[in-house]
Amino acid sequence: MTFYQELQLNQAGSKKVIRESETTQEKWRHILIYLLKIAITVGFCFVFVTLYSLIFGAGNSIVGVVVLLHLLVFKNADLRIDAKQSAGLLALFFGIMTVAPHLANLANPFVGLLIHAAAISILILFGCHEPRMFNQSTLVLSYLLLYGYDVSGTEYLSRLAGMAVGALLVCAVFYKNHRHQTYDLRAQDILPAFTLTHMRSKWQLCQILCVPLVLFLSELFGLPRAMWAGIAAMSAILPVMDDMHARVRGRILGNIAGVLCFFVLYTYLPSAIYAYIGVIGGIGVGFSAKYGWQAVFNTFGALAIASQLYGVPAAMGLRVFQNVFGVLFALGFCLIFHWVMQRGEKTQVTAS
Structure with missing residues (x-):
């Protein structure tokens, strides 16, 4: 090597x-x-x-995070679809992520639920045809980050420009790295391949239904940082239920440990270092191969921002609550969903 x-x-x-x-x-x-x-x-x-x-603009630093995340992931990963069509789909995804989160923020929770469901449907169906690629950790995560850090006025106009530049960069890098790969699957084959007898389609439908519902409930009850619950739910929903149980435990324990570590750092580090706690978390993620440790260090950056808005104690409590709510709701939703699917399949077998 x-x-x-x-x-x-x-x-x-x-x-x-x-x-x-x-x-x-x-x-x-x-x-x-x-x-x-x-x-x-x-x-x-x-x-x-x-x-x-x-x-x-500083309000659009999250756009830089989203573009960077796509560059780092899709320089190696792909959509398992024809390369030219995949580049076009990535451009479409950027368009959706630019418009839909902003519209959902302007709408009431009920209309927002429909916007989220429509947008995430396209991201999941066309971007996550192969669950083992974990593309939802890039696409849906980016959507939720842009939803949680929305802007308006001239800042939104700058966001439009930043996302357009990002789409060009990502599509160019993706096509350069993947143009020689060939896949028989094309975009027009995606919807006909969706069937609830397939594990992949069941997983996709859980993502499409559950993540918008988590956002809806958080917004309906006026809970700040609804995106945290959405991200937690998205990350917990896996095709295999046994894997999902382990992921839920890792997310809850990782966030509790991350909150405690953040509190220690915030208490004992000089105030001049506070601005770099997020960077410390990023370095920690770089060393982490396991999901639980990634959950610990991802907490640092989120709390570093939220503590400026709500204060440290409130931000810590909110972080734990939203993550526990998100993963437990996702677990309960998927258990019920799969139970209903199994009952339906047994009924069909009996009837035949």
Whole structure:
């Protein structure tokens, strides 16, 4: 494996290479490459988001995060659909993420529910045809982030420009990296392939129904940071229920641990360091190969922003509540959904 190839590995891949080192010298070489990769990634992310904030305004720094997330993921991942059509779909997704979250913020919770369901349907059906790619962790997450950090007026006009530039960047990088790959599946095959007898379609429908419902209930009861509950639900919904139980436990325990760690950092670090707690969380995520630890460190950046709006105690309580609500609602919803599906399938078998 070359130096460049090793830099392209994810956390789990790098740690596997380190574990399988045959000599101490080889092990330290792989450790140093791993540390260098994290430093490069964190530095690039910081510079990229900072530039986006300077060009399109501080209120649109989240656009920089969304574009960066798509670049990092889709330079390697794909949609399992014809490359040209996939690039077009990514452009469509950017259009949806630019308009639908903003419209949902302007609407009441009932209309917002319909907007979310329509938008997430397109993202899930056409962007997540292969659940093992975990594309929902990019597409739906980005949608929810833009919903949670909405802007208006001239800032929204800047958001339109920032998302347009981002779409061009992402589509260009995607097509450059994937143009030689061929897939028989085309966009027009997606809807005919949707059938509730297939595990993939059941999982997709759970995402399409459950995530908007979680947002709806949070908004209906006036709970701040509804996107946190939506993100928690999205991340917990997996095709296999046994995997989902483990994911729910990891999300709850990870967020509680993250809140406690944030409180310790906020209490004992100098106030001048507060602005960098989110960066510390980003570095922690870079070292984390397991979902539970990623949940711990993802909490830092979210609380660093929310604590400025609600105060530290309220932000901590809200973070735990919204995440527990999101994953437990998702678990209960999916259990009921699959029970209903199984009953329907048994009824069909009996009738035939």
